[in-house]
Amino acid sequence: MRISLLLSVFFSIFSLTASAQQIEIQDTLSNREALEKQQKIDSLYDIVDLFKDIIPSKKKKEDKPKKRSAISYLPNINYNPSIGAQIGIKAVGGKVLGNQPNTSMSIAAAALSYTTRGIMVGYLIHDIYTPSNTWNIKGNVMVAKAVGLDYGLGIGEPLPNPTEEELIINNPDRKRFVNKFTAYTISERIYKQLFPGAFVGAGVFFELKRNLETVGSEPGMSPTEIYSRWNNFDPQNINNNGLMLNMQYMTRDNPNSAYKGMYIDVVMRMNQKWLGSEHYAYQLQTDFRKYWQLSESRPNHVLAFWNYGSYKLGGKLSYIDLPGTSKDPYARSGRGYTMGYFKGLSFFYSELEYRYPILRNQFLSGVVFANVQTTNDQMGTKLFQKWQPAAGAGLRLLFNKATRTNLCIDYAFGRFGQRGLFLGLNDAF
DSSP: OHHHHHHHHHHHHHHHHHHHHOOOOOOOOHHHHHHHHHHHHHOOOOOHHHHHHSGGGOOOOOOOOOOOOOOEEEEEEETTTTTTEEEEEEEEEEEEEEEETOEEEEEEEEEEEEEEOOOOOEEEEEEOOOGGOOEEEEEEEEEEEEEEEEEBBBBOOOOSSSHHHHHHOOTTTOEEEEEEEEEEEEEEEEEEEEEETTEEEEEEEEEEEEEEEEESTTOOOOOHHHHHHHOOOOOSSSEEEEEEEEEEEOOOOOSOOOOSSEEEEEEEEOOOOTTTOOSOOEEEEEEEEEEEOOOOOSSSOEEEEEEEEEEEEEOOOOOGGGOBOSSSTTTTOOSSSSSSBBOOOSSEEEEEEEEEEEEETEEEEEEEEEEEEEESSSSSSOOTTTTTTEEEHHHHHEEEEETTTTEEEEEEOOOOTEEEEEEEOOOOO
């Protein structure tokens, strides 16, 4: 009895000691990985480091380097052909809410801005992953006094023997119309993880446009008014409200600037009259992104591919809510054209981007890219029948090395004389 008791105590002590050693080893490995990751981040050079070097008095003499803030504040100075010159203030942040690599980085952005085209915009966007990626919550709130350039419906393919209304809305000469309206948007989606990387969920959206008017057109003969007559919409006050069903699969290593992995998001949007929409409508939206890392020693040497699609399955959408150029959730597609330059009942877009390092500390890198898009219309042009290309190149300045946030400076050009400078934070996809 005593021997068995002693053996029991011995094995209990041995088991506890082994468990303690295992915990200690795991903690040591975890700490080592965290230290190695921090050392890699510290070896990089971003705009904050440049600012400190330019103004040495800003350098703090500390025994231990201060951890870089995960939030970046900056003047929201921007320009692209869709909005003109923009000034305002913006905050972008990223934080991992659990243990890596099991928890993806959560990101958020807020901004308030004004542009030379008379656009005033305030928004808050979030993409949150709870510990171990158990839940993913995406959403945005936006209020805007908007001015949108409008080039008609379709992909720019002239029609044979068009009627007067078809000629205006098809717009083969690419005449520029200007739409003014006030927009209020609330969208929220919640996903539950099924297994690592895979999520399913649901959501709701409310997109209201008020006091829409087209500047410079004949009364009743703007593309917005013609389309609204064809499809029985109020051309001035629009409710685009409904429900969403979502599926997502994600293995990319960072949402701001991915080096490897993929991202797939599939959303069924269902406009509902009982939620205030003028007509029922059903759209399938797909977002696929794939990243190939081309070098282990230069991790930001990457080939990236993006495909975005929005496909009409039934019902009717208002003119201002039709899918098209740069009308993806983050308004980054179609560099080379203004927002909404091409739009239709369905929309298909693909882009390939080559990202290459210039400086080893990743402060400066470059990109070259090319994209194509196609859409259909109500006058006979089919999806995939006509394509419009664009291409460009740009530079990346590392803005915040803690969150891998880049300041992006791109110049792109398309057809019909479309070209421009595109500035922004984080890669386009």
